[in-house]
Amino acid sequence: MRVAVVGGGPAGLVAARELASSGFEVTVFEEDEVIGRPEHCAGLYSVSGLRRIAGLERRFLLNAIRGAVFTSVRGSTFELRFPHPVAVVADREELDRHLAEQALSAGAEIRLGTGVVGVRRGMRHSVVTKEGSSEFDAVIVAEGMSRRLTRSLFGDPFGRPPLPIAQFLISHHGLERDKVYVWFERYLDEYFSYAVPIDEELARVGLACRRNVMELARRFLKERFPEARVLGHYVHSIWLDGPASVGLDGSVVLVGDCAGQNKPLTGGGVVVGGLCALAAARHVAVLLNEVRDGTYRRLVRGIYRDLNWTKRFRDWASRRIDPSDVVELAAEAGLDDVLRRVGDMDMHFRTLLMSLPNPRGLMFLAGLIRSLLL
Ligand SMILES: Cc1cc2nc3c(=O)[nH]c(=O)nc-3n(C[C@H](O)[C@H](O)[C@H](O)COP(=O)(O)OP(=O)(O)OC[C@H]3O[C@@H](n4cnc5c(N)ncnc54)[C@H](O)[C@@H]3O)c2cc1C
Structure with missing residues (x-):
């Protein structure tokens, strides 16, 4: 039986690997020419989460994190320190490549430079690209924050736009390399700025807020890192508003950022989306082999409860x-x-x-x- 995965980011690749390992004929459609690019991540993941979705491989691990420092607008700090690494900083492009290799060796096919322009539901589903259309028994949509197919298949399950975020790669950060840093600045309302050291020299630093993100990011850089050299930057978006309740049943499902599977306090979605992708793959296998629906919804119940309550608590507080x-x-x-x-x-x-x-x-x-x- 044939399964299409739309999107070759971590969520799509984890689902593809799992389904190909279970003997399904899996095709991943990725619109970009290269897996892992363009990069849009600070690369910070929990050790336990990354181990579950990808394993811990030296090839993509850059740094080990043992603590975090939170600084209030008045300059006071709250510091967390662990005796062992609780998080890692990874090379995101290399991590995605590793997941793609795992999917390929499990038997999946990856079609690069092949954007999907539509999915037509039917007894079997048609996946439409510029080259034509092909039929699949199930489709996993893992298109990230673009959410074009998500909207055409499920309407607008979110009702608000994602949050803009600007991220810079800098050198000469002057921070301790085994800690991540979060600052609450007066000009950011309830949003935040952060730094994730890659080593003694390099760090990814960024800022998320609703308006003037680039202007405020430059101000943040000037005030917090006056000595730093900027080596690159980009503006993207993150999701803090909880998962969609659609796309969890039947043979067309959503995973990753397009399903809103991101942590409401940070927008991190690689581990959460990856764990949900494991559940989505299990769901599709059970649905196609045993004609039994409901596995995805049941398996993500605990994760969704946490994401939804975190969001409610954050909004209330x-x-x-x-x-x-x-x-x-x-x-x-x-x-x-x-x-x-x-x-x-x-x-x-x-x-x-x-x-x-x-x-x-x-x-x-x-x-x-x-x-x-x-
Ligand atoms: C600045 C920034 C920093 C971040 N830092 C962290 C962090 O430190 N830790 C963390 O866990 N998360 C972080 N995130 C979030 C994390 O990057 C996302 O949660 C994660 O990439 C989601 O994975 P995904 O597979 O759902 O989507 P993506 O990684 O976006 O992958 C989707 C893929 O689908 C492809 N695609 C889209 N539409 C189509 C189509 N129609 N046809 C074919 N292919 C298509 C895209 O090209 C892309 O490759 C950060 C995000 C940003 C913007």
Whole structure:
């Protein structure tokens, strides 16, 4: 039986690898000529998540991260430090190439430079490219943030545009290489700026906000990295508003950024989208082999619950409290001690719940409630 995967990013490639390994005839359609380009990622992934979706291969690992520093608008910091690496910085192009090689060796075909212009549903589905159309038993749409096919197949499941983000590659960052950095700037409202060191010399730094993203990114660079040299930059978009409830059933499904499978606090989507791609592949296999629907929806229930509750909590809290106050409350309550034990880089709401039974977690919650009521 034949399965089409539209999009050769991490979500599509993970799904393609899994289905090809299970014996399906898989074709990946990728509109760009090269896998992994153009790059649009800071390359920061949890060790546990990356291990599950791709394995940890020396060829794409650039740096190990043991901590994070959050700085409030008033300059106070909350620092998290772990005794071992909890995250890695990867070469995203190399990671995608590795996933493509895994898919190819499992038997998938990858058609580069072949954009899909339409998917027509039927008993079998037609995947339409400029060269013509072919028939498939199932289609996995993994087209990333462009969401063109997503809209034509499912309407607009999101109702708002993604968040613009500008990212720079700089040298001479002057940061500690085993930490990532987040700043809440006065001019960013509830959004954030960040730095992810690649080594002692190079770092990816960026800023996400609704308006004037490039102008504010230049200001951020000038103020935070006056000595740095800019080696490159681009503007793209990230998604912070939770997953779509469509595209989880039947033989045409969505995975990755086009399904909104991104963490609502950071926009990170490689691990979450990859885990959902494992579920989507399992779903398609069960549907085609046993004619049983519902596997995808069931397998992603826990992930979706976390993404949806994190988004609700963020929306509720951001209307009432400044993110900088949260940074200061976390430092005052000694929340680092709790997060070291229960922190999960990918499941943020679960981390919040797991922190509460601890006295320091309760102290943080009490401070939060006090700030919300004042
Ligand atoms: C600046 C920035 C920094 C980020 N940093 C991180 C980070 O540190 N960690 C993290 O986890 N996430 C990060 N993200 C998010 C992460 O990049 C995405 O979540 C991830 O790329 C999603 O993977 P995907 O496979 O769904 O989509 P993509 O990686 O976008 O892949 C989609 C693919 O589909 C192809 N395509 C699109 N339409 C068609 C079509 N019609 N026909 C054929 N091919 C098509 C595209 O060419 C593309 O190759 C960042 C994003 C940005 C913008």
